[in-house]
Amino acid sequence: MQLGSGFGHMPSRNYLNRKIETATFKEIQELQEAKLARQLDYLLSRSLFYREKFQAAGIRRRDFRRLKDVARFPLTTKEELRESQAAAPPLGKHIACRLEDVIRVHSSTGTTGRPSFIGLTRRDARMWTALTARSFYTQGVRKTDIVIHAAGLTLFVGGLPAKDAIESLGAMFVPIGTGASEKALMAIQLLGATAMHCTPSYATYFAEWVRRQAHLEPRALGLKKFFCGGEPGAGIPAVRTKLQEDWGARVTEGLGNADMAPIIFSECPQQSGMHGNGQEYVLVEIIDPETEEALPIERGVSGELVYTSLERECVPLLRFRTRDRVTVLDTSCPCGRTSFKLRCIGRTDDMLIVLGVNVFPSAVRDVVSSFHPRTTGEIQIILEQPGPKVAPPLKVVAECGGEGGDWNALKTEIEREIKAVLTVSASVDLVAAGTLPRHEMKGQLLKRAYESRAAG
Ligand SMILES: [Zn+2]
Incomplete structure (x- = not known):
């Protein structure tokens, strides 16, 4: 079994990559262990940021032997990335490739005004496309879908990467952007759109807009699937029920992180929490936000999501604190995916x-x-x-x-x-x-x- 080759498989009916999505816990652990060892070698040879960080923490490469040893390594925070970028413009001390190998930058929506850039090499971009496509496939995007993208398109990580991912599945991507409800309505009607990608706030807002401005019932537009993300909401039972009634559509949600990947977790049609979709790309930990201790991934456990990239060239991040608070809903699912399911309850900043x-x-x-x-x-x-x-x-x-x-x-x-x-x-x-x-x-x-x- 070739677990490592996550890209380029022909889609089967339920999974984009059956081997990864239905692999046993042990298989995934072995794969992640091998990949993280390689990523650590890469970090030490290419990243000044991590060499300094490891030195300060008194940790050495040989301290990593088994996957669980990752918990011995220091956490990385958004503040550190901001400081690193300010100290070594344009992309920061934490970038681990040559600037000329960067083919695109995105930025995260900071509250402090100054954008925080995320660079991608060609290989990074391919990985984002594979992971984001798998997340959309889990949510039910298929080749026959016509997807209205009513979310940011420019620097936003949920913009162009969503385009790349949806197109890679053979579905039709319709780039509407934000603040363009008239265009969205026209495109839905003229193209016979089947699906929409947007925030849950926009799905709510647009339903009211359609009633008020177009004097139509939202469900009359014929959209069948809503792929929501960018904020918690679509996974809240009462919010989901209302959206589904308004639109006559199945509403699922996804969760990503600007610094790690556009969509990492997403819901299968069971709608019972978001599966991890990129076990060969991102290692997921849940920590106690106060003690910073790694928590066991079991049903009912709540804490902060922490991500480690397993094969990234430009911005390889180790134990990156997302500030997203999540709860583990289940560790098995009737859909057959073996990754655990979670719901995001909010960001530490809003708590x-x-x-x-x-x-x-x-x-x-x-x-x-x-x-x-x-x-x-x-x-x-x-x-x-x-x-x-x-x-x-x-x-x-x-x-x-x-x-x-x-x-x-x-x-x-x-x-x-x-x-x-x-x-x-x-x-x-x-x-x-x-x-x-x-x-x-x-x-x-x-x-x-x-x-x-x-x-x-
Ligand atoms: Zn499932």
């Missing part, structure tokens, strides 16, 4: 702490959405002071659905449910449907009231 309890804004939305159709599912959490610590009660604004009914009773019920599910007390303000701002790209679940006060 709030109420009397010592960690609360992710998406979890609050999950609770409020479960009252649909009495609520629309749109919420905003009002922060009076900079987080992450918030004094109780958590202030939540939620939209009522179009159903009318007793708002006071609904308010009490939602507050009770938040307390029961998230174990924090909340004070819920209800507003009419359509009151809260809509976001085409990514939802903004937090409103930092102190910022507008400072600005005004």
